[in-house]
Amino acid sequence: MASQMRAHPWMANSAPGVLEAMLAEIGAKSVAEVFEQVPQDHFRKAPLDLPPALTSEVELRRDLVTKLKKNQDCEANLSFLGAGVWQHHVPAIVDEIVGRTEFATNVWGSYQSDHGRNQAWFEFSSQLGALLNLDVVQLPVYSWGCAIGHAMRMSARMTGRAKVLVPALSDPERLSVIRTYCQPREMEGAIEVVTVAADPTSGRLDIGDLKAKLGDDVAAVYFENPAYLGTIETGAAEIARLARADGAETIVGVDPASLGVLTAPGDYGADIVTGPVQPLGVHMHCGGGAGGFIASRDEERYVRAYNGFLVSVVETQEPGQLGFGLACAHQNSYGMRENGNDWTGNSTYLWAIAGAVYMSLLGPEGFRELGTLIVSRARYAAKLLGEVPGVRVVWPDTTFKEFVVNFDGTGKTVAEVNDALRAKGIFGGKDISGEDNGLGQSALYCVTEIHTAADIRRLADTLREVL
Amino acid sequence: MTRLPEFRAAKWDEPVVMEMGRPGGRGQHFPAPEPEVTEAVGAALIPAAMARQDRPELPEITEFEAQRHYLHLSQMTLGMMGVSLFGTCTMKYNSKTAEFATLRPELAEVHPYQHPDTLQGVLEIMHDFDGILRSLSGMDQFIFQAGGGADAAYTMACVARAYWQDRGMLGQRTEMVTSMQAHPCNPATAAAAGFKVVNLPLEENGYPSLEALKAAVSEKTALIMINNPDDMGIYNPEIKEWVKAAKEVGALCFYDHANFNGVMGKLSARELGFDACMFMLHKTFGAPKAGGGPAVGAFGCTDDLAAYLPTPVVVKSGGRYLLDEDRPKSAGKVREFWGNVPQVVKAYAWARAMGAEGIQLGSDISVVANNYMDKRLGEIPGLARSNPQVGQHRMEMTRWSLGPLAEETGVGTVDFANRMADYGIDPWWMSHEPWIVAEPFTPEAGELWSKEDIDLWIDVVAKICEEARSDPDMVKSAPHNQPIAQVKGDAFEDPAKWAMTWRAWKRKRAGSDAARGAA
Incomplete structure (x- = not known):
């Protein structure tokens, strides 16, 4: 093997001479010889076209972090998205x-x-x-x-x-x-x-x-x-x-x-x-x-x-x-x-x-406290949002952590509302207006233990501002 | 022989967490709702009919006790912290650089329903990685929704369903053809998708004959699903003719690339004629498998099949990355959301860290190292290579048999695997069902392990072969220095004894105690 590569940090046998030593032990003259089962016309003709290698940790980390930082996340923003994936506290x-x-x-x-x-x-x-x-x-x-x-x-x-x-x-x-x-x-x-x-x-x-x-x-x-x-x-x-x-x-x-x-x-x-x-x-x-x-x-x-x-x-x-x-x-x-x-x-x-x-961290009391906190804050959110002019909570008193918020009375679509909220650092609830549920321009809001009463007031105040 | 290191596994006599703690003990508090919240909504918010009355029987322990308990359990997990040449799982170094990057809030605290404008970074990575896989396979589009290799096989079956449904031929194209040694996920997922499975038998050369395939495919065949090389390390040199024969009857051809490590950068699924393929990102592409997921089966196909893919598909348009949900002919989702995104990022990191040259070298090393292993294992009496009539060099792994040693000593492959752990070596992988080789084992060296690691592994095998002859009972009662002794397997199939929860265990134990008391 005539590779000019430095030994790769993830491949011990890429160090100089190791491959050759193993080939000698096998009695094979070249790497190609151990691939003898594969007919020549099966080997790919198109050359590999991959981005340049980042073999150093310092370059790799820079690439990953630079790209990931183009995301906006639910810690830097205030998110009310749920519907199958929910923002909960992770101990x-x-x-x-x-x-x-x-x-x-x-x-x-x-x-x-x-x-x-x-x-x-x-x-x-x-x-x-x-x-x-x-x-x-x-x-x-x-x-x-x-x-x-x-x-x-x-x-x-x-x-x-x-x-x-x-x-x-x-x-x-x-x-x-x-x-x-x-x-x-x-x-x-x-x-x-x-x-x-x-x-x-x-x-x-x-x-x-x-x-x-x-x-x-x-x-x-x-x-x-x-x-x-x-x-x-x-x-x-x-x-x-x-x-x-x-x-x-x-x-x-x-x-x-x-x-x-x-x-x-x-x-x-x-x-x-x-x-x-x-x-x-x-x-x-x-x-x-x-x-x-x-x-x-x-x-x-x-x-x-x-x-x-x-x-x-x-x-x-x-x-x-x-x-x-x-x-x-x-x-x-x-x-x-x-x-x-x-x-x-x-x-x-x-x-x-x-x-x-x-579950071992929460125990029976932790689960009781968690459930109580979530349902309380979610109902509080439903109540405050229901008081915003033009906004209606569809089933206000029957929910656990998610609830449907209808915007028909505002004359705006959920997409418009969410765009306006996003400009203020808030991710509004999931837009369910296209889901054939007869609920008009509605969004599914999610409130959990990570949302404080102040967060919820901020949402309600911002909605009043943008609607 | 080199001196084998002494090894003693950690043994903590750790109780089951359900037995730990004390009434009223706490590991995590949550605040009470703020006064203004309680004032606004009151208490008793759960309808009486649904309000929980009982107290769940969970442990009541401190935060430290939970930490210590689970650290002890991790210490009682060998988890390839010695040498593991576990075939088909392709042991790799799982980069902590990539792991830590994915734990940043910019990924860990991201919701898949966020507006695409807020997801440009992760979409860019997925799109770039799609490009890397396209180059490696020749396919036109990859998706990552499948939660593992088996789920990618299922994706293929679902895409084939949509393809034939679109042609009004779903009632006619009812069969999937595969080899009897293909990974069980291929026949199982095709059957779960509603196809009839046709299994081809193996010939002496290790793979089904081209004639058998030609006889099996017809206007009833919806698709064929096949891996190559197989788990014996044998490459089917007629695979192009297979694809040609399947396509002549109109069937779709799926390449299960589970054994990609030996051919990375050398073969292109598209150039061999396949319509679709899958890669296991949690094996070949360096993402951790985590003892069984979260994993990713990256599914790639040609443009002809792309219309039928589960949505969303990550696409780039005018410099922006988007999630394309608008595929009216889509097969439907196989799983919620876009896939195990952190694993995709880790696989992207692996491909970038390796680069084209590193990937090529990785497959060189994998195949050379396996042949080095074959050479040394062949010198140990009592071991036999599968398919002895296939004299050529095997690919990145080889199926071996402990049959001769078992006949001589009574020590079988399961006994042997248990004894390996006593040396800090992960028990070897044997074989999928059906076992077509007596007392099978299947090592795979890959590009991670050093020649010294491989030598140690083989030295341990040789040592246990000696032990099997000198003290077979000791080997059969192994392990002897692991956290626990051999488990009694009879309970696993006995409804009166199996217990999948502590509740069930307590109930059944109380029942048997009562029975003993009565007797």
Whole structure:
């Protein structure tokens, strides 16, 4: 190898002479000789056209930071964006632990040699199970939408039925994923996705429409609590009861940040529960903080329907000692390829560790305080915004941390309002005016524990100024 | 043989966090709502029907106790802090420079629904990285929405669905053809997308025959999904003819580039004729895999398929970077948002730090190092290379068999892997299902590990082979100096014993205690 490169800091064997020494040991005359399996006419003809190398850390860091600084972020600005990714406080300890190189590693390891990581995974499931009041929690899949998709496919496998009911007022982002998972109708095993209307006075599921659409062909009813548009579903137990009467599974989506103050879904009849992992100590990461959990009761018919990794505590050969490993591993795609349950692969397991640390820091009182603080400040925000001339909060008293703000009375579009707010250092709520929800020029605002009362007044005052 | 270093894993006898703490203990406070907030909205804001009555059974520990507990758990995780030649996962150095850059608020505290004007930096990086992958593959457009390699395979299946739906042929193009040794994610995702899977058997030379492929593809074939080289380290020299045969019946051709490390900068998926390919940014491109994600399967395709991509697609227009959501023929999203953005930034950083020359050298080193390993492993009695009739040099990894040693001593590949950890060496990777080689193991050196690391790894293998002959029971009961002893696996398939949460464990343990008490 006649490279003129300096030895690369990330490649030990790029030091002078090493490659040649290994070639000599093999008995090969050149590097080309070890590529002898590849026919000559397979090698690429187009030369690589890559930007110049930045082999020094000082140049690389400069390039990354210079580019990233062209972003505006939610620390320098005051943001009210939510809808699937939310700005919550991330305790410093969480960042320290998920940054540990042993956890961020590429290796999979074994139950013994990577015992600590497996225990952390089990502690994620155990603590989330305590919040949900459910006994089985799978390691998280790619996102909440993916978790819902897998849960729906579980329900179809379990019931042998091919229809799911979802709220008409669903998040279009998650719904797009759900439709992907449920497949076009031409496909073998497609699941029909049917929407259930909302009660226009509350945003909650219309029980009459639900009853009309339930039947012995429905595999599952899905709803969220709190829902996409922030409303708390007070009819949860009734929905679950109706679903069960028709032999359908009840799948619920919950925000784990709400579970210090909202009833655990395991206590109102949910069969399979999904939700986002990101509120549990994961930064927004421009959407890269997404992850979704799936949980259920500990009944074999549910456990045998999971697609991914279930971590179980077990005894070891040493009396009194506990270890952790994968239960029912053969039923996934690693064990059974196309005959396994859906598929699995690398997912978002580092966020399970983030969640474990986060939940252990908060404890029962921390979750209660968090939920109380969020719902209080969100209602305060809804109240103040509702007092701004021309602005109306659609369902002011039924929400948790998100709520719909309508601007029809201002004569301005949400896009115009958000442009004006952005010029003042405020990111307004997500524009939902194009979402076919009948809510006119509306935005979905999100308030969490990071928003102080003063922040909320600043938003209301700025809105008065720009409208 | 060189002297092997002594190793003792940290062993803290750490309790499960659910057993820790004391009533009323606190690790994190939140302020009470401000007085003006409470005055304005009152208390009791949750409707009675939904107000939580019970107290979640979470630990009540201090901030320090949480820190210490999870630091202990990290210390009881080997996590490639010794030498790990874990095949197919392509162990790399994961740059802390890149990691720290992504933890800055300019990325960590950014929301994907922000106005594109406020996202120009991250969009620029994604666009530039798209360009790098285009050059490496010859494809026309990449997206990063898929949360891993399997998810990128699923993306392919969904794009193929949209492609055939657009032609009104979804009911006709119902099959996906692959090799029986392709990564399980290919058949599994195609099946989950609704396709019938056709698995081709392997011939003596290690890959399915061209004739078998020609017999399998037809006007029913929607797509083929194939990796090359495979996990045996064998390159299919007929791959161009494969693509040609598949295209003659109109099928789409997907190149699973999971094993890209040996051919980086040397092969172009497009020049070989493929319509689409995927790269694993958490393996080949130096982003950390984090024990199983967040990961990214970068999916790239030709312009002919770009209309069907999940949205959004990062595009550049008039000097500005935009998120293109307007693709009426899109297959729909496979996951929310644009992907695991920090991992994309880390992969971009890897590609910039390596440069074209470094990437070429990386694949040279990977393949030379694997052949060096093959040479030395071949000198150890009891080990056998898969597909012995394939005498040529293998690519960046080789499937090996411990079969002869297992027959001689009873020590199998799982036992062997457990014993490796006692030397501070990560247990080796064996094989995906189905095991077509007896007692398989699959090392991959990549460009990270030094010749000294590789020599140490092989010396440990040789040592354990000796131990298997002199004291097989000791090897079979390994590990002996890890945080815990071998786990008892029978509970994993037993509904009465498995326990995926502490709640379940307590319930089942109480049940078995009661049963014992009654007896």
